[in-house]
Amino acid sequence: MSDPFANRGNRDASIVNPRPAGTADGTRGSGPVQPGRAGDPFLIGEAMRGGYGKADILNGCTLAVEKGQIAVIVGPNGAGKSTAMKAIFGMLTLREGSVRLDGQDISALNPQDRVRAGMGFVPQVANVFPTMTVEENLEMGAYIRNDDVRATMAQVYDLFPAVADKRRQNAGELSGGQRQQVAVGRALMTQPKLLMLDEPTAGVSPIVMDELFDRIIEIARSGISILMVEQNAKQALDIADVGYVLVQGANRYTGTGAELMADPEVRRTFLGG
Numbered sequence: 001m002s003d004p005f006a007n008r009g010n011r012d013a014s015i016v017n018p019r020p021a022g023t024a025d026g027t028r029g030s031g032p033v034q035p036g037r038a039g040d041p042f043l044i045g046e047a048m049r050g051g052y053g054k055a056d057i058l059n060g061c062t063l064a065v066e067k068g069q070i071a072v073i074v075g076p077n078g079a080g081k082s083t084a085m086k087a088i089f090g091m092l093t094l095r096e097g098s099v100r101l102d103g104q105d106i107s108a109l110n111p112q113d114r115v116r117a118g119m120g121f122v123p124q125v126a127n128v129f130p131t132m133t134v135e136e137n138l139e140m141g142a143y144i145r146n147d148d149v150r151a152t153m154a155q156v157y158d159l160f161p162a163v164a165d166k167r168r169q170n171a172g173e174l175s176g177g178q179r180q181q182v183a184v185g186r187a188l189m190t191q192p193k194l195l196m197l198d199e200p201t202a203g204v205s206p207i208v209m210d211e212l213f214d215r216i217i218e219i220a221r222s223g224i225s226i227l228m229v230e231q232n233a234k235q236a237l238d239i240a241d242v243g244y245v246l247v248q249g250a251n252r253y254t255g256t257g258a259e260l261m262a263d264p265e266v267r268r269t270f271l272g273g
């Protein structure tokens with residue numbers, strides 16, 4: 001079987017690049033948290049502008065999700081979907097715009113402090129430690145916690161029984177779908193208020209995809225907001241409360257999942273008819 005974690009042509013190398021260029025930066029210190037704005041959605045990355053050097057990849061795009069809802073971002077390769085996720089997570093310094101979560105403006109926080117503020121992020125690539133066991137991956141996910149993490153780990157195993165059975169195996173030995181489950185479970189270990197998923201179903205079969213989407217719905221029902229990038233646009237918009245079509249770092253279409261699915265222009269251009 002082909003390795004679903006192999007480079008499948010996407011150019012999102014910043015997470016695994018040992019010498020990242022430009023303004024992608026996960027090591028800077030945090031600035032102060034500011035108050036949010038009245039009437040804000042639970043999460044909003046607003047009017048985001050930024051990129052990896054001189055050129056802007058994000059050209060003023062806005063992404064938001066309410067509490068316990070599922071927001072899905074679709075768009076062509078290179079549209080800036082992963083870049084927008086990294087900007088919301090603080091891995092990319094914005095030239096303009098802000099990120100506000102749960103009543104606070106967290107634009108000045110580094111990624112680690114955004115995790116403390118309630119964000120969980122599953123990146124598109126390199127999202128598990130392949131030479132560590134499933135259980136060690138989950139323990140690593142809980143790195144910011146000093147309390148007892150066993151109850152959270154049990155919840156993750158309840159959600160994903162298949163990986164519970166493999167808890168002593170190295171994550172690298174698991175199937176693509178199971179590795180994605182470990183990656184999601186790892187992000188859940190910090191008990192996030194917002195779970196960000198960059199193409200969680202990449203490289204998995206349709207059955208495994210449906211199963212993972214069911215689990216994502218279950219996570220949202222527990223009150224966690226989901227912000228998800230997906231290539232499987234139709235299936236993802238089917239479970240989305242709100243959908244965003246991103247093109248060249250800007251919002252092209254926004255609507256409920258159902259509205260976007262019903263829009264002939266969106267269907268023709270982005271959903272293959």
Ligand SMILES: Nc1ncnc2c1ncn2[C@@H]1O[C@H](COP(=O)(O)OP(=O)(O)OP(=O)(O)O)[C@@H](O)[C@H]1O
Binds near residue numbers: 080084
């Ligand atoms: N670390 C980086 N350094 C420089 N340019 C980058 C970096 N990561 C991405 N880019 C460029 O930014 C643009 C947007 O890339 P991004 O990965 O955000 O797109 P995407 O919408 O997630 O695409 P895909 O569907 O392939 O995952 C592309 O032109 C890409 O080449």
Ligand SMILES: [Mg+2]
Binds near residue numbers: 012082083
């Ligand atoms: Mg991407």
